[in-house]
Amino acid sequence: MGTVSFVESSVFPIPVEVMFLPMCLARPERAMRYAVIASVTSVAGGVLGWLIGFYFFDLIAHPILQFYGKVEAFDQLKLATGDGTILLMLLTSGAAHLPPMKVVTILSGVVGFNLPLFILSAIVARGGKFFLLAWVVRAYGPSLANVIQQRLATVALIAIVAGGVVWAVLHFL
Numbered sequence: 066m067g068t069v070s071f072v073e074s075s076v077f078p079i080p081v082e083v084m085f086l087p088m089c090l091a092r093p094e095r096a097m098r099y100a101v102i103a104s105v106t107s108v109a110g111g112v113l114g115w116l117i118g119f120y121f122f123d124l125i126a127h128p129i130l131q132f133y134g135k136v137e138a139f140d141q142l143k144l145a146t147g148d149g150t151i152l153l154m155l156l157t158s159g160a161a162h163l164p165p166m167k168v169v170t171i172l173s174g175v176v177g178f179n180l181p182l183f184i185l186s187a188i189v190a191r192g193g194k195f196f197l198l199a200w201v202v203r204a205y206g207p208s209l210a211n212v213i214q215q216r217l218a219t220v221a222l223i224a225i226v227a228g229g230v231v232w233a234v235l236h237f238l
Contacts, residue, residue: 066099067106074110074166074191075117076129081107085195089202096199096206104192107159111170111187118174126171135168142172151178152186159190163231166191 066088070081085103089096117126130136142154142164151173158169173183 067102070103070106071110071113074107074187075114075170076167078133078165078167082198086198086202089199090206093203093206096202097196100192100195100199103195104188107166107191107195108184108187111166111191112180112184114167114170115174115178115180115183118171119177120174122171122175126175130168130171138164139168139172142168143175146172146176148178151176152182155183155186156190157231159187159194 066081066084069077069079069084073079073081081103085099088099092099127136130139151169154164154169155173157163158166170183170187
């Protein structure tokens with residue numbers, strides 16, 4: 066899980082929650098330990114993304130963005146970016162993947178966003194999310210697992226709608 070968390074913050078397209086939540090549900094007594102691992106490795110992966118953007122954008126990041134078809138979206142983000150925007154995107158992408166964390170980490174490096182502030186905001190967003198999820202699983206684990214199993218389609222629809230609302234608010238502000 067640590068490896069997936071690390072690479073998800075800089076290049077991997079699948080969110081670590083796909084592994085994190087089942088692991089926490091299977092071993093709720095280890096949920097906080099998993100949150101520490103996911104948080105530390107996610108922030109470290111974010112720093113790698115920042116370094117890629119700052120030092121190796123043309124060599125590494127641009128081909129990755131081309132592969133995912135995100136060059137135009139990235140260029141639009143870059144044009145609209147200031148420190149406040151980067152900070153907001155770090156918090157929203159760290160908590161809800163809007164926009165994807167890897168895009169924001171690389172963009173942060175490209176525009177030279179303050180690295181210590183980058184690390185602090187990544188700790189708050191990513192760590193906050195993982196520890197909140199771990200707490201929820203520890204507090205409501207078995208019943209949460211049953212609800213998710215029985216109502217997976219509804220839970221997914223709610224998550225998609227909520228994500229769409231957050232995206233719309235960010236996009237149109």
